Amino acid sequence: MGPALPDEEKSDAPPAFQGRQTIERRRTIYREAEPVKRLYVIREGWAFRFLLAQDGRRQILSFLMAGDLISPSSIFAERHDFSVQSISSLGVCVFDIRRLREKCRTDERFMQEVTSICLAEKQHMETRLFELGRCRADERLARLFLFLAGRRQKASVEGGKDMFPLRQQDLADATGLTQVHVSRVLQSFRERGVIDDNRKGIQVLDMQYLRRIALGGPEAA
Amino acid sequence: MGPALPDEEKSDAPPAFQGRQTIERRRTIYREAEPVKRLYVIREGWAFRFLLAQDGRRQILSFLMAGDLISPSSIFAERHDFSVQSISSLGVCVFDIRRLREKCRTDERFMQEVTSICLAEKQHMETRLFELGRCRADERLARLFLFLAGRRQKASVEGGKDMFPLRQQDLADATGLTQVHVSRVLQSFRERGVIDDNRKGIQVLDMQYLRRIALGGPEAA
DNA sequence: CGGAAACTTGATCGAATTCAAATAAGGTGG
């Protein structure tokens, strides 16, 4: 979530950049409580941050995509306070956490950038809180789609592939619903021509309809 | 949320402190989208941050009490991105926002303090997100009580009055339930001797029971 | 004493979950 970081790689004295890497789909990248060692910036693909309870209940906090840092707040923390998993296969840039911290101390502007991303993330969490607390199932999904569509547009990304590579279980864990119920709501969307949805992913066709549903709450997109 | 700020008033050249003030109960302190002018540190009493939809739906984001800054993230923002209301009557210290921003620029340590409070708030929002997405009514209330009990203990506060001055509607807006349903859950708690609950407020008697209910999820207290 | 605000209670409704089974789509190795 939030805008992309300034392009570290082009810096004169390459400070923290450690190279590129590819991560397979559906891999756990960070596990909650693990010490923070390196950070990634996503070049391509999708991932998500989540909390996991002992009994297996899972809540997705946010989705991550091209341009996103995984995860800004980890710069300041000893240990991760959430887990991260890749959705599709992931192209990332790897950064050394200690160097990044050093850069925070020395580079005023960089520090500001990171701070501002963290704040945006916090605000996003608060919007999500409203959705889970006060919206019904179709509204939650509508808002999620609107947000993702807007967010993906900003990250621009290679055109054409206008699809969210999300499974119904992902949507369920993000919206606080069950996979079965997500299936039913998506079906109703599909029947109205609001989304298209083969097994490769989900595509929004009728943003206007989604906006109408999502109306009333704070900034849905 | 988070630890108290260092005591501004005792600073040599009183920088941003503008005096004390009392705010009546159930007053709106900030309204979303208003420009940020001054910040308050609560000396006494309770308040809450919330989001409000056009249609009146409301979601409480967090409760604020003695020692809390209202609100750290506003230091960095042009405008408030949430509203704040007092619960009880409120004793506050008033700070000038411009001076605080200046202090952030000049005082490394202070800046760090503020940042760390913001991060704690963000993490708290994420824990709450799990609760709304993945917990049932009694669990949500149990966790809220545990959190408040822990939080209030840290703020220490004048002893004796071990009560949360919250109305059922407040609890409902914080947990994503209706007031009526909160009433029923509280009743079941009361019948088991878990809480006491006259019209002055709510008191937790059996933390152990609440912990048992809240089990399984991430850090409930 | 009267009236407003907060809480309780009961009946009914509805949204979403649960359980269980069927179907569809991919991927693999023969």
Place this chain on the structure above:
DNA sequence: CCACCTTATTTGAATTCGATCAAGTTTCCG
């Protein structure tokens, strides 16, 4: 290329949790 296995999705029936609606209480406070 097909049989087979795994994973994802659909579907239906029954159930449950929590919402809604509508009166009643209780408490507080002037």
